[in-house]
Amino acid sequence: MTTLPIRVLVAKPGLDGHDRGAKVIARALRDAGMEVIYTGLRQTPEMIAEAALQEDVDVIGLSILSGAHNALAPRIMELLKTGGLSDVKVFMGGIIPDEDIPMLRSLGIAGVFGPGTSTETIVRAIREAVKE
Amino acid sequence: MDLVDSLLSGNRRALARLITQIENDLPVARNVLATLYMRAGRAHLVGVTGAPGTGKSTLVNELARAFRQSGRTVAIIAIDPTSPFTGGAILGDRIRMRDLSGDSGVFIRSMATRGSLGGLARATADVATALDAAGFDVVLIETVGAGQSEVDIAQLAHTVLVVEAPGLGDDVQAIKAGILEIADVLVVNKADQPNADITVRALRGMLALSQPESGARPTPICETVATEGKGIAELAAAIDDHRSHLNASGGMIERTRARIRRQIETMLREQLYARFISRNGGHAELDAAVEAVMDRRVDPYSAVEEMIK
Numbered sequence: 001m002t003t004l005p006i007r008v009l010v011a012k013p014g015l016d017g018h019d020r021g022a023k024v025i026a027r028a029l030r031d032a033g034m035e036v037i038y039t040g041l042r043q044t045p046e047m048i049a050e051a052a053l054q055e056d057v058d059v060i061g062l063s064i065l066s067g068a069h070n071a072l073a074p075r076i077m078e079l080l081k082t083g084g085l086s087d088v089k090v091f092m093g094g095i096i097p098d099e100d101i102p103m104l105r106s107l108g109i110a111g112v113f114g115p116g117t118s119t120e121t122i123v124r125a126i127r128e129a130v131k132e
Numbered sequence: 133m134d135l136v137d138s139l140l141s142g143n144r145r146a147l148a149r150l151i152t153q154i155e156n157d158l159p160v161a162r163n164v165l166a167t168l169y170m171r172a173g174r175a176h177l178v179g180v181t182g183a184p185g186t187g188k189s190t191l192v193n194e195l196a197r198a199f200r201q202s203g204r205t206v207a208i209i210a211i212d213p214t215s216p217f218t219g220g221a222i223l224g225d226r227i228r229m230r231d232l233s234g235d236s237g238v239f240i241r242s243m244a245t246r247g248s249l250g251g252l253a254r255a256t257a258d259v260a261t262a263l264d265a266a267g268f269d270v271v272l273i274e275t276v277g278a279g280q281s282e283v284d285i286a287q288l289a290h291t292v293l294v295v296e297a298p299g300l301g302d303d304v305q306a307i308k309a310g311i312l313e314i315a316d317v318l319v320v321n322k323a324d325q326p327n328a329d330i331t332v333r334a335l336r337g338m339l340a341l342s343q344p345e346s347g348a349r350p351t352p353i354c355e356t357v358a359t360e361g362k363g364i365a366e367l368a369a370a371i372d373d374h375r376s377h378l379n380a381s382g383g384m385i386e387r388t389r390a391r392i393r394r395q396i397e398t399m400l401r402e403q404l405y406a407r408f409i410s411r412n413g414g415h416a417e418l419d420a421a422v423e424a425v426m427d428r429r430v431d432p433y434s435a436v437e438e439m440i441k
């Protein structure tokens with residue numbers, strides 16, 4: 001193993017109780033050779049920012065099904081910024097309407113994946129983003 | 133030195149960065165550690181090992197809360213296995229440690245086992261040194277109990293908990309003698325489950341066999357229900373008792389000496405090898421030796437003898 005593994009925090013903010021999608025992603029990233037810190041359900045933005053700092057991750061993957069992305073994303077990005085974690089790449093997946101994507105991108109979210117995005121696409125996007 | 137100063141002044145980002153550098157075995161980490169080492173040596177290192185699913189992470193969460201209540205700061209190193217096929221890992225111990233978030237007296241770091249056993253033992257020791265120097269009073273090290281690597285890592289700790297749980301199949305039969313011997317405190321978690329008493333009795337029987345000297349300190353067995361916080365105060369007290377016992381009996385000095393010796397021996401081995409490999413033609417010489425032994429032109433014993441001349 002010459003290249004260092006990419007470290008990814010996979011988190012599930014919001015109040016809905018499904019993390020099947022997040023688990024599928026976590027496994028796919030592991031199978032792609034990444035170290036995935038999986039934090040489970042109902043993570044607050046504060047918990048996510050704190051875990052990202054302690055774990056010194058390269059990437060955060062947020063799975064949001066609850067429709068609360070418009071509230072959660074700005075808060076998470078703000079906490080990352082104040083915590084000195086602006087260089088961490090943040091990706092979002094879940095049920096996110098197309099019209100919200102420009103707002104999310106303007107916050108600095110590196111990518112938004114809709115339902116049905118292949119895991120290969122996600123892995124490739126993460127590798128590209130970390131390379132930068 | 134910038135990183136050292138900010139780390140010593142409590143900068144958690146600096147600490148997290150240093151841990152990454154240690155894991156990646158970067159030379160810069162060694163320089164920082166050389167300075168930090170002189171500040172370390174205060175923390176109580178507690179190893180928590182046992183089979184997957186016995187409740188180690190849940191226990192670590194509860195223990196951390198108990199130590200926090202007594203005013204101590206707590207760092208956690210949670211180790212999970214790297215997949216040997218992909219090099220990736222899922223590190224899921226934080227799921228059980230939600231209660232600790234938002235507490236600046238707690239720092240949690242997940243680590244994958246990565247490549248070599250020796251590498252993991254070194255990295256874990258160095259991460260513990262960094263956390264110790266950063267001022268944490270207790271460092272809890274969770275490892276998956278499955279063999280020599282756990283024994284290695286457990287040997288870093290001053291106090292080792294071996295966690296068992298009832299109802300994991302032939303668990304008691306599967307407890308290896310070696311694992312029992314490294315236990316300073318035995319924990320039977322999931323005491324709410326049927327047959328917990330059978331597990332306790334079986335452990336007691338095995339301890340009686342393995343600890344024949346009458347003067348030896350008997351290994352305490354603590355029953356806990358981590359999910360309900362039951363038995364945690366008693367377990368925390370048993371951990372503190374063990375430390376007091378080590379201090380009073382001279383065992384602490386003995387363990388520390390053994391640990392430092394192991395650390396120096398490992399580093400010596402690694403660095404002599406690294407020095408051989410990095411010198412001019414080291415790789416070629418190694419390759420040539422492999423080919424020569426393949427062809428049975430020379431035996432491996434003589435080949436190595438020749439290489440280190």
Ligand SMILES: Nc1nc2c(ncn2[C@@H]2O[C@H](COP(=O)(O)OP(=O)(O)O)[C@@H](O)[C@H]2O)c(=O)[nH]1
Pocket residue numbers: 182183184185186187188189190191228321322323324325356357358359360
């Ligand atoms: N019934 C019961 N379940 C427990 C207890 N402690 C932990 N668990 C559960 O056992 C499972 C594994 O726990 P975890 O802490 O992740 O175990 P680890 O793999 O050893 O770290 C989880 O579902 C816990 O909720 C306990 O005392 N009683």
Ligand SMILES: [Mg+2]
Pocket residue numbers: 188189190224225274
């Ligand atoms: Mg665990």
